Amino acid sequence: MKKMPNITLGILLVITLALGSFIGNNLQHLRESEAFYRWLYSAGTNARLFESTSASNQYDDANLYKAFGAVAADQLQNVDWDKVEGLAGPDAFASFGTTPLAELTPEQQVTILTDIPEMDALLWDIARGPGQAENRTSFLDGARESRLEFAKGIKYADAQAGGVNVFNLFFGFRQVAATLLWIKVDTLWHQGNDHAMNPLMKTCVVLDPQFVDAYLLGAWHLAFNVTAKMPATPQPSLVWNEDWQACVGEKETLYYVAADFLKDGIRNNPRNYKLYFDLGYGIYSLKLSDYPNAIRYLEEAVRKPHERWVPRMLYNSYEANDDYAKAIQGWEGYMARFPEDAQSVIDTAPRSIKRNRARHYTQLADDAYNAAQAATDPATEQAKSEEANTYLAQATQIWEEMGDDPVALAQLKKFEAQGMARNGDYMLAITKLDLARWDYPADAFFIEASDLIIDYKILAGMPLSISEKKAQLRNAGGEGCRGKPEPESA
Amino acid sequence: MSGVNAFRGPWTIAVYTWREGLRKKTLIGFLILSLLVIFGSNFMGSFLNQSTVGSEELDVNLKLVKDICVSTISIFGVLITIFISAAAVPNETENKVIYSILSKPISRLQYLLGKFIGIQFIVIINLALMGLLFFMALWFQQGTLPTLLLWSILLTYFEFLIVSAFTFAISCAATSSVLPTIGGFFIYLTGNLTEYLNDVKIRSGESEEFLDVIIGQTASVLSSILPNLQNFSLKQDILNLQLNDPPSDMQFTRLLIYGVTYAVSGFIIAVWVFRRREL
CATH class of the missing domain: 1.25.40 (Serine Threonine Protein Phosphatase 5, Tetratricopeptide repeat)
Structure with missing residues (x-):
């Protein structure tokens, strides 16, 4: 022991502490980058799907998102946009119009990339790269001063706010606190104490923003169970809601609260198809009969890794939205993709295709019949009437072929x-x-x-x-x- | 041959420390308690009546098991680590065994190395037992081998390694295990709250008063030097991996080196303290 004087030990200690400090800084950089990357997805998903519903003037997310795009512009030039288009499918970028992807603004391009799982690695590289150092600092400052709407719920960003916040309160055991709280939510539900559930469910997802089942169950309770015995509000008593751009009564308010809850879940878990599915099918299709929005979110769901029944519900929504051609195309594709799915291929899909064809002919017949009614010259009227009858006969034939289908x-x-x-x-x-x-x-x-x-x-x-x-x-x-x-x- | 002899002494002490540790009732109590909680977590799901949304199966039960088991391993694991690290040297000082050991041809460095390795054996064995039960619980729940759990357990060990090394360093200066035990808890708490120091650093810059500046600079230095145990929160995150999560392997290797580096720092402090003790 005497051979190892204090000075040697001191030097060794300084070296190890310096090395520890160096690796610690490196880890801190990675954690900061990870939080920034998570915020990027949240902001990108919001820009892609919910921009019209986000009243976020008090927050700086939009400016930071723009700044990110501006700095990333050079790296985005190297992206193979044809490949991106191929990965996402032709309908994915409908909201960006017909402009080629390579000619969109960097901000729009980032928004597109947040939708493509194969591009995650690229965005991660950009987010942690030296070019984004200034934006990362702005992000941390914004999180610290609660100026970023979408940084809420990101653990590292939460921790920056200091003081007694939920991050520090649970001392790193936020997830288990969220799970135990969920047991309480479940108990409240079975006690019929619906109104006490809502704040607790929200606390659960604040504690653990990746608790996908909490979003799913919470929205389901709000939209289906809590409203089950509520009487419908008569039309004259409905009130216009500016945020939701809809006329709402008591029931509708809960439907939209459930939709907002799921939207929060989507921002925090942008790759989870279940959230898109429940929002599209559970809320917009079943509860609000808003089929265009139902289709929008179901199309998002099928672009993520999903279960087989998800596209089936999308095709049903196409049908409900009178988009029979797309429904038929979807069902035919489904049969080709999953020939082993006997129940669907032998029964559901052929029946759905027939039903959609019959409806399509009926729609054409109605159009032709209306045209005949509106026609001023007898020849057109005659031709349109015959056309209507032909379509009607085709529809009737299909319905008859379907036998005892109700x-x-x-x-x-x-x-x-x-x-x-x-x-x-x-x-x-x-x-x-x-x-x-x-x-x-x-x-x-x-x-x-x-x-x-x-x-x-x-x-x-x-x-x-x-x-x-x-x-x-x-x-x-x-x-x-x-x-x-x-x-x-x- | 001398190299082999240099390791024979520490090895013998490590094995002896390990055997002695396994006989400690407190540690066995913690271990049994933790195993009961991990086993019981499988039945926590029975408190939940709701496991589906419509016809859709939910994974709340699986999440319950994961969260409770990770937290149990963290809490009981750190208790075991602190108690064993705090008691190893002071107990031998109290019952005078240390005098007969150090009278043998073995250096203080070898003695400490043996003790530290023995402590790590105990921590690893305890962690392995808890991890095995957790592994089986997860396997039972999800039906596939939960390989990510192994990485999570490994990260947990390296977190404990840091706590163990610094607690061990305090124990080398103490005559009873009470002070190092309290010190160990303090290390674990401060290690998890190191991020507060960043907050102190930023807030101190809000005024230009001398004391404020000094506090800010001290916080800055401390936050750079002290280990941040929150870095190991990845151990829980990798069990609940989301599809768009950034790759964790980059953090993973750094965390292992981080754990070893601070453990060596703690051990050097232990050596420095112990060599000055009059025994």
Whole structure:
């Protein structure tokens, strides 16, 4: 021991501490870069999907995002944009118009890259590179001063804020705290204490922003369970909401709160298809019947690694949005991709294709019939009527081929009723539709048949029932509600 | 041959320390408790009534097991590490065994090396037992081999290595294990709160008062020198990997070197302290 004097030990200690400090700085750089990279994804996902709904003027995210794009511009020039387009599919960049990807602004290009898993490595290299040092510092300053909306929930960024925040409070055990809190949420749910659940669910995801199941279950509770026994708000009592750009009552408010909850989840977990799926199908399709938005998020879901049932719901949403050609194309592609999925390939897909074809022909027949009605010269009227009849015959043939499928039977009854109405037999048509809507009580068909009954009663000069008058008023009121701004005249 | 002899002494002491450590009731108590919690985490899911959204299966139960097990290993693992590191040398001083050992042809450096290696054996064995049960629990829950868990456990060990080395250094100056135990907890706490120092550093710059500047500079130096145990939070993150997570291998290798470097620093302090003790 005497052979090792103090000075030698001192030097060794200084060397090891210096080495430790050097590696520590290196690790800190990596952790800062990781937080910055996570923020980049959050901001990129927001720019790509939710920009119109984000009221974030008080935050600096947009400026920092722009600054990132400006600095990354040189590196983005080397990207093979044709390859990017191939990886994402042709529909992925519809919101950027027809401009070639290579000619978009760097900010837009970054937004695109955050959607392509194969480009993660490139973005990581850019985010941790020396070129972004200034932006990383701005990011940390922004996180420290709570000026960045999308830095919230990133652990390292949270820790920068100092003071007693949730990061420090749980001393690195945030995830387990979130999980234990979730058990409490579950208990509250089974006690029927719905309103106490909401703040706790939000605390769970603040503690653990990667707790995907909390987003899924939370949104499901809000949109489906809490609202299950709520009465629908009558149209005149709905109020315009500026943030959601929609007329909302009590139920609708919870639907949109659930949608916002899932959107937070998507920003924090941009590669998880389940969040896109639940937002698109669970909320927009099933609850809000907003099919364009449902399709938007379901298309996002199928671009991520996903389960087989996800595209099936997308094709159903195409159908609900009257986009039959895309639905048929989707189902045909599905059959080719998964020939081993017997249930879908033998039963669901062929039936869906037939149904969409029949609906497509019906749509064409309606268009031709309307054109015939609007035609001024008899020859066009004749031609359009014949065209309508041909399409109708094709649709009828398909529905007949489908045998005892309730949708097909209901549609055939509807065709019969429409034929009767064209011949002026409104009473018979109404009777047929009235029977059919109770025999095949699918929601969509019930509404379709009821609307036709109202139309035929009006045409026949028959009195409407109270509920039909209410429905007529509701339809006449359209989407109007209290506080909704009047559309600007051209 | 002399090289072999140089290692024979430390090895013998390491094996003896390990055997002695396994007989300690406190450590066995911690170990049993941790194993019970890890085993029990499998049944935590029974508190949850909700495991599906519609027909969609959720992984809340799996997350429960992961989070509880990682935290249990961290908490009980660090308790075991601190208790064993704090007690190894003071206990031998108290029961005078150290005098008979140091009267043998063995240097103080060899003695400390043996003790430190023996402590690491105990920590590794405990961690391996807890990790094995956790591994089986995860395997049972998710149906596939949870290989990422091995990396997580390895990172946890290197975090404990730092705590162990500095606690050991304090224990070399102490005559009883109470002070080093408290010191060990303090090291673990401050190691996890090193990021506060950055906050102090930034806030001190808000005024130009002399004391403020001094505090800021001290915080700056300390935050550079002191080990930051929060760097090891990757151990939990890699178990819940998300698809767009940045590659963790870059941090991983650095963390291993980081752990070894600070462990060597702690050991050098231990040697420096111990060589000055009158025994």
